[in-house]
Amino acid sequence: MKGPSFSEAFLSNRRTLQFWASALVVLPVFLQAPWVHLHPTSACLFTFVLLGTGLALGQFGGERWFQVGSLLVGVSGSWLGGCLFWGWLRSHPVLHLPVEAVALPLALVGLDTRWRMGAGFYIACLVGTAFTDLMMIFTGVMSRWPAVVTASLQEAPQLLHKTAEQLLNISSIGLLIFAAILIVLLARLMGERANLRSNSGTTWLVASAALTTTVWIDGLFFLTALFQPRLSGLI
Numbered sequence: 001m002k003g004p005s006f007s008e009a010f011l012s013n014r015r016t017l018q019f020w021a022s023a024l025v026v027l028p029v030f031l032q033a034p035w036v037h038l039h040p041t042s043a044c045l046f047t048f049v050l051l052g053t054g055l056a057l058g059q060f061g062g063e064r065w066f067q068v069g070s071l072l073v074g075v076s077g078s079w080l081g082g083c084l085f086w087g088w089l090r091s092h093p094v095l096h097l098p099v100e101a102v103a104l105p106l107a108l109v110g111l112d113t114r115w116r117m118g119a120g121f122y123i124a125c126l127v128g129t130a131f132t133d134l135m136m137i138f139t140g141v142m143s144r145w146p147a148v149v150t151a152s153l154q155e156a157p158q159l160l161h162k163t164a165e166q167l168l169n170i171s172s173i174g175l176l177i178f179a180a181i182l183i184v185l186l187a188r189l190m191g192e193r194a195n196l197r198s199n200s201g202t203t204w205l206v207a208s209a210a211l212t213t214t215v216w217i218d219g220l221f222f223l224t225a226l227f228q229p230r231l232s233g234l235i
Helices: 006-011 014-038 040-060 062-089 093-110 116-138 141-150 156-165 170-196 201-227
Strands: none
Touching (some): 014 040, 014 062, 014 116, 040 062, 062 093, 062 116, 093 116, 093 141, 116 201, 156 201
């Protein structure tokens, strides 16, 4: 009896799926943010490359490659929302979550289809964004955000650094820790559900990894804004 090929075994591994889900959350930090600042139109058009690649893998790559294709389809939704906001609307932080949710109707429908993994990834990322925006509101960062992103290249790093410094108080740090704990607990519940569901287990697994990674990304943004604001990718 012929065993699974290396690629099939590799792509079906739970830890591998978690790795790819986390990697595809981190991707915008290093690629999308600077790209959108330099040329938002081309960055936005790259959505169709991600979407087309994901659909092609899902259609022609076999069952194992379908998982990667589904993930890329989910990433394309997050990528589009990020490009629209950071490219043209970043001085209006109240629009962040609504714009990031541009593909939410399709994702909700996708949960009941074979593309549920990509849909779960996108929705998990959106939940992480919602937590981030709520913390920006509660800590007062959102009110300062327009001044940071509309400042000149010389002034923006200093403004971002000052904004980060203003979070160094007991109440703000307490709120951030509380939000991080909630996210981790929610991700753990998703991980436990992945063990109980056979047909949608990988979807919950991917969603759990994506949500957990948002904690690390937000922490990275905070530390970068505090120590090296020019490298944050936010200005």
